[in-house]
Amino acid sequence: MSLSTDLKYFLLITPRFEKYQRKSDYLFNVRCPICGDSQKNKSKMRGYVYRKKNDLLYKCHNCGAGMGIGNLIKHLDNNIHREYIMERYKSGEGPSNMLNPVTNRVFDIPAPRFGKLETPTYQNAERCDLLPSQHFCRTYLEKRKIPEKFFSKLYFTPNFEKFCNEVYPNHDKEIVPDARLVIPFFDEWNSLAGVSGRALATADTKLRYVTLKTNDSPNKLIYGLDRVDYDKPVKVVEGPIDSLFLNNCLASGDSSLHVTAKYFEAKEKILIFDNEPRNKEIVKLMQDAIKLGHDIVIWPDTLTSKDINEMVMSGISPDEIEEIISNNTFKGLEAQAKFVFWKKV
DSSP states (O other), X not given: OHHHHHHHHHHHXXXXXXXXXXXXXXXXXXXXXXXXXXSSOTTOOOEEEEEETTEEEEEETTTOEEEEHHHHHHHHOHHHHHHHHHHHHHTTOOSGGGGOOOEESOOSSOOOOOSOOOOOOOSSXXXXXXXXXXXXXXXXXXXXXXXXGGGGGOEEESOHHHHHHHHOTTOOOOOOOOOEEEEEEEOTTSOEEEEEEEESOGGGOSOSEEEEEXXXXXXXXXXXXXXXXXXXXXXXXXXXXXHTTSSSEEEOSSSOHHHHGGGOOOSEXXXXXOSOTTOHHHHHHHHHHHHTTOEEEOOOTTOOOSSHHHHHHTTOOHXXXXXXXXXXXXXXXXXXXXXXXXXXX
C-alpha cells in the first residue's frame, strides 16, 4: 500500500513545482525544487520521481539530489508531510521511505526502467522500419547487416538541423542540414538524452557523426542504458551500431571505455575496444584500462577487422563474435601479457 500512499501525497504537492509532467503511471519529470534547475532557462526539467519496488523516489540529474518521496514532500509542504506520515503509520507501513536524507550525489546504481518505452514519433524524422524497401537509408542498414529488429529504434531525417531543432530547440551547435541516420540515446528512465546523426553521403561530409545532448545533465551520453540488464555481464563497445550485434551491450560513443564504465554498476563489465593495434590512442586507453583492473578483450592476431560491424560484414556471425569475446577476455597480469603481443606501436 505504500506505493499508493506515496503517489497520493506526491500528487497533492505537484502544484508546488514550477514545471511538472507525468510521463507514465509512476514516472514524473519536474523542475528540481532543490537546486532550481537552470536559472537561465526556465524550461529545464531535470528532476525525476520514479518507482522503485513499492516506493516512489526522487532524483535530480542537475544537482544529483536523491531522496525518498517523504523528504521531497517535507521540503515542499510541512502540513502535507505530517498527513503523509500519519497515513503511513496508520497503515503500518512505517517511515522507511522517509528516512533517506538528501544526498548531493548521483545514485551509485542506475534507477530501474519503468515499463516499455513507447517508440517516439517526430515531424522531421521517420522510423527506419517504416521506410520503403528501396529507400537509401534502409539500404544502408541492410548493407551493414544491422539486425532488422533494431530498425524501429533508428530513424532517418532528410534534414538533421531541423530534427535537432525539433528535439532540443535550445541547443547552440552549428549543424549541417544534411540527410542522416538518427541514433537516439535514451537514459535509464526511457527519456531522450541525446541523438547521434550518421552521415549517409560521406563523400562530401567532413563529420561522419554529429552528436547532440538533449538536456544539460552532466552525465556522459551512453547508448543502450534503456535496455541493458545490470545483473548480467555488461559489454561496453565504442560505437552504437557495434552494440546492436552483441548481447547486453552498451556503447561509449568514444574510445574512453574505462571512463564510461564509471557511470554504471553491473555484475561484470567487459571493455571491448576496436581492433586497432597500430592506433596509439587506442593502445594507451587499453593500457589504462588494464592498469585499472578491468576485464578487456584482446583480439586474436588472426582477426583483421577493425570493429564489430566490420566483423559481421566480413561474414563472422554475432554468435561467433560472442564466442571470440568470451575466449579472449582477460584482466590483470594475463591481460598485460596478451596486450604486449597484440599492440603494434
